[in-house]
Amino acid sequence: MNLSPASRIGLRIFMIVGLAFIYVPLLVVVISSFNTSKIFGWPPDGFTTKWWGVAAENQGVRDALATSLKAGLGATVIALVLGTMISLALQRYSFFGRDAISFLVILPIALPGIVTGIALNTAIRTVFEPLGISFGLLTVVIGHSTFCIVVVFNNVIARLRRVSGNLEEASMDLGASTFQTFRFVTFPAMRSALVAGALLAFGLSFDEIVVTTFTAGPGVRTLPLWIYDNLFRPNQAPVVNVVAAFLVIVSIIPIWASQRLASPKDTAARLP
Amino acid sequence: MTTTVDQRSALALGPVRRFSAFLYRRPKVRLAVLLSAPMLWLGVLYLGSLFMLLISAFWTTDTFTGDLVRTFTFANFSEVLTSPVYRAITVRTVGVALAVTLICVVLAVPMSLYMAKIASPRMQRLLVVAILMPLWANYLVKAYAWRGMFANGGVLEWLHLPNPGYGLPATIIVLSYLWLPYMILPVYAGLERLPNSLIEASSDLGAGAGRTIRSIVIPILMPSIIAGTIFTFSLSLGDYIAVQLVGSKTQLIGNAIFANIGAANNLPLAAALATIPIVIILIYLTLVRRTGALEEL
Numbered sequence: 001m002n003l004s005p006a007s008r009i010g011l012r013i014f015m016i017v018g019l020a021f022i023y024v025p026l027l028v029v030v031i032s033s034f035n036t037s038k039i040f041g042w043p044p045d046g047f048t049t050k051w052w053g054v055a056a057e058n059q060g061v062r063d064a065l066a067t068s069l070k071a072g073l074g075a076t077v078i079a080l081v082l083g084t085m086i087s088l089a090l091q092r093y094s095f096f097g098r099d100a101i102s103f104l105v106i107l108p109i110a111l112p113g114i115v116t117g118i119a120l121n122t123a124i125r126t127v128f129e130p131l132g133i134s135f136g137l138l139t140v141v142i143g144h145s146t147f148c149i150v151v152v153f154n155n156v157i158a159r160l161r162r163v164s165g166n167l168e169e170a171s172m173d174l175g176a177s178t179f180q181t182f183r184f185v186t187f188p189a190m191r192s193a194l195v196a197g198a199l200l201a202f203g204l205s206f207d208e209i210v211v212t213t214f215t216a217g218p219g220v221r222t223l224p225l226w227i228y229d230n231l232f233r234p235n236q237a238p239v240v241n242v243v244a245a246f247l248v249i250v251s252i253i254p255i256w257a258s259q260r261l262a263s264p265k266d267t268a269a270r271l272p
Numbered sequence: 273m274t275t276t277v278d279q280r281s282a283l284a285l286g287p288v289r290r291f292s293a294f295l296y297r298r299p300k301v302r303l304a305v306l307l308s309a310p311m312l313w314l315g316v317l318y319l320g321s322l323f324m325l326l327i328s329a330f331w332t333t334d335t336f337t338g339d340l341v342r343t344f345t346f347a348n349f350s351e352v353l354t355s356p357v358y359r360a361i362t363v364r365t366v367g368v369a370l371a372v373t374l375i376c377v378v379l380a381v382p383m384s385l386y387m388a389k390i391a392s393p394r395m396q397r398l399l400v401v402a403i404l405m406p407l408w409a410n411y412l413v414k415a416y417a418w419r420g421m422f423a424n425g426g427v428l429e430w431l432h433l434p435n436p437g438y439g440l441p442a443t444i445i446v447l448s449y450l451w452l453p454y455m456i457l458p459v460y461a462g463l464e465r466l467p468n469s470l471i472e473a474s475s476d477l478g479a480g481a482g483r484t485i486r487s488i489v490i491p492i493l494m495p496s497i498i499a500g501t502i503f504t505f506s507l508s509l510g511d512y513i514a515v516q517l518v519g520s521k522t523q524l525i526g527n528a529i530f531a532n533i534g535a536a537n538n539l540p541l542a543a544a545l546a547t548i549p550i551v552i553i554l555i556y557l558t559l560v561r562r563t564g565a566l567e568e569l
Binding site for chain 2 (some may be wrong): 003007083
């Protein structure tokens, strides 16, 4: 783009300031987790890894991490199955009400989390509890799956648009059954889209707090809920800092993984 | 791959094979099977829950026992619409959502412009990752991070920057921070699709950079910007946690809903309040539908 040197420099400075706006708070969290002092202070008093050890030994944190992983895995599996089914239905068939269904899939993330949260909370109280399903890990998984379906759906349907249905017809013409066609033609074509969708769904679930607040049972604490519970307890502050810093650092993993998936050379090598 | 297909099962007409042939002959049955589970989940469970929430907005609670009273009444809606407190909260929330959206647009357009049209291809890839990374960082942690920024003797003061302290301005800053990547990504994608030849043609015809941006870039970019505003606007409308963390005594709709379902134990009123953001978002979606922004999501 033809820009005067002054405006190029201006934009570059803007970009640097923007990145600083994004990263300074995250850096502050990570640095604070190594602060020797028990209370927040800036600049930190000194460097210690003591609190990381304390946090690793903390039973509440360990349980919360396990709960978060279980909820994330459960929601991801359900979202993968349901999201794939809807994308196949919407992409390979045309029928009345198709647009309404694609709108319905987006609705759980388009509406504020608190609306989805209290809606599910009401449903669990009035319908699920009389049926014997009370607030617990299962209800968290149900809540998370509801808004995770859309990310799997988006990834898979984008892939299906690019992979022609002719391949599936050819497979059937050559004598493969519906299930064989899915297993040997459709599924391999979707595989990397499924991995990307699963990654996003897990990330979304791992991160979520609002719907979780309204669907979790009293003993079920995910990591975000644990932080929220302990946020205003002064004696837990160093551990909260460590958990927060931990969550900032692990967010690099999905980015790294999705970059691996996205670059074509690596995809060819890793996902034949 | 062909060698792994089990030849025998393809020839013998087992029950699976017969079922498969049945499905092949009836596409409608195939479609029904594919839609069954997702529709049970989203159509019955999710829409059913939303519907129940809407119904409960017409109920009340017993003031003594706190139990739900299932008699039809418009009392909650009339309270939400006429009470000056809730009106002030609604106006404040919409104001915050608009301010956050504006800040995100003002920050995102120049940043995306730099990313898409000035940075080298290698730099471009790095910057996209740098913008994506905070999206994966935990929402609560990102809001929490700002407590240390705004605190007395916190990072902003250390950097000799003006510190608004906890309150409404802090809420707007933190919400802008939280939703900024949701604005940058669609705007950047829109700019990447914008052909350089258009920009060159504009400058060949004598337009300066400012004129090109105003008359060429922004109009073409409009659907992408609006797609971003859908995120920034609707995410701000429902937020209550960031507000609790840095907003001091600031109350937005989300906080009012949360207070009514929690401490006040008044689900019907909370449900009536929850219809406000739903209605605003539906109006906003209908307004922007004609711009083609929904296809940019």
